[in-house]
Amino acid sequence: MTKQQLGRSGARSPAQGYPRGDDAGCHVLHVDMDAFYASVELLRHPELVGTPVIVAGGGTRGVVLSATYEARALGVHSAMPASRARRLCPSATFLAPHHDDYARISAGVMAIFGSVTPHVEPLSLDEAFLDVSGALRRLGSPSQIGEQIRTTVQDEQGITCSVGVASTKFVAKLASGRCKPDGLLVVPADQVIEFLHPLQIGALWGVGDKTEEALHRLGLRTVADLANTPVGTLERALGHAAGRHLWQLAWGRDERTVVPDVQEKSIGRDRTFETDVDDPAVVHRELLASSQSVASQLRARALAGRTIAIKVRFADFTTITRSRTLSHPTDVARDIYATAVALFDALGLDRARVRLVGVRVEGLVDGSTVAHQLTLDERPEAWRAAERAADQAADRFGRGVVRPASLVEIPDP
DNA sequence: TCTGGGGTCCTTTTGCCC
DNA sequence: TCTGGGGCAAAAGGACCC
Numbered sequence: 500m501t502k503q504q505l506g507r508s509g510a511r512s513p514a515q516g517y518p519r520g521d522d523a524g525c526h527v528l529h530v531d532m533d534a535f536y537a538s539v540e541l542l543r544h545p546e547l548v549g550t551p552v553i554v555a556g557g558g559t560r561g562v563v564l565s566a567t568y569e570a571r572a573l574g575v576h577s578a579m580p581a582s583r584a585r586r587l588c589p590s591a592t593f594l595a596p597h598h599d600d601y602a603r604i605s606a607g608v609m610a611i612f613g614s615v616t617p618h619v620e621p622l623s624l625d626e627a628f629l630d631v632s633g634a635l636r637r638l639g640s641p642s643q644i645g646e647q648i649r650t651t652v653q654d655e656q657g658i659t660c661s662v663g664v665a666s667t668k669f670v671a672k673l674a675s676g677r678c679k680p681d682g683l684l685v686v687p688a689d690q691v692i693e694f695l696h697p698l699q700i701g702a703l704w705g706v707g708d709k710t711e712e713a714l715h716r717l718g719l720r721t722v723a724d725l726a727n728t729p730v731g732t733l734e735r736a737l738g739h740a741a742g743r744h745l746w747q748l749a750w751g752r753d754e755r756t757v758v759p760d761v762q763e764k765s766i767g768r769d770r771t772f773e774t775d776v777d778d779p780a781v782v783h784r785e786l787l788a789s790s791q792s793v794a795s796q797l798r799a800r801a802l803a804g805r806t807i808a809i810k811v812r813f814a815d816f817t818t819i820t821r822s823r824t825l826s827h828p829t830d831v832a833r834d835i836y837a838t839a840v841a842l843f844d845a846l847g848l849d850r851a852r853v854r855l856v857g858v859r860v861e862g863l864v865d866g867s868t869v870a871h872q873l874t875l876d877e878r879p880e881a882w883r884a885a886e887r888a889a890d891q892a893a894d895r896f897g898r899g900v901v902r903p904a905s906l907v908e909i910p911d912p
Numbered sequence: 913t914c915t916g917g918g919g920t921c922c923t924t925t926t927g928c929c930c
Numbered sequence: 931t932c933t934g935g936g937g938c939a940a941a942a943g944g945a946c947c948c
Contacts, residue, residue: 923944
């Protein structure tokens, strides 16, 4: 494992190789698990360590969720259609995902972060920002803390992670990406520009295919090119917010702080059918199942929402959304479903081939303070009570028992 | 090569009110 | 009564992230 100019430390090398003061002011850590889903699968399949392993969504239409580095070496990457991955890498072991395992390991990892500092901002199951400025006296320098985290995660959870250490969130994020797998990279505060400017534009957090294309059209390829372009030009090409934001990032400026306890803004569920569907009754059934799933998640988190949105993706992959805002927030599946079906039926589809449907509830508020008023049904409290009872039964006997019963209980209007 | 499922944020359009 | 426009919220779409 090589040590790069900015202070990469390899797998087990100690943190004390850094010049004193190297990480001064670098109070933001970005910790990212390496090939998270695949690594968790290897815990159950140790015989596959060192071989190409690909975790892919179920069904014929799955995509790659995660792949070991042996598979990545052959060109496999996440979000790639599983069918293509199979062609690229026929010798790989394909495994179905086990989300409960990932959630359990993730909770363990987040608990380790929490023992370092309360200032933890999870971004997903497998990564988080930490602000360690309050932990320096107790635990050492930021890079020492990073190494402690790496060791503890490896010892307690059996998987490796990479840590970026920097003075801002987005540089920490880029740093962790550039020392993967199983590394740690410090970007000293006075070397941020040297770190950023040689990078390709597409490496920036927030630049995807479309934005990269737009910037290439302006003849810009590196972060230095971006930094040396008038901000007005970027605003015209990318929109006001994105243009200005990227220009700021190109100069290493990122005011965002680590925010623990970020509140969710929406909860939803969508499903891709195994084969395209043109029967409205089948779509309705899926809307019902999704409405029930969303409602029970809302109740489990004591949330309710006012805006119901549906998403419909057609066979040609064009996607539309429709939404309606209710007079009061709800966490009742029956209300969500009634709204979702009304939105879908209003599309007036004449047996169009539907690939995916989804239901999302937005405008979330604290569900415990919501006054439960009459909305779509004259007896909403009765329905809430019935659905709560179903929640409890599901807790006790498992989802499989209750869901079909609920499907029968709530007739199509 | 044929594209998941969970989200966030931003922009543009539209309808409404004054 | 007609017209214009500002301001606002909701709706819709799209880009992006993991």
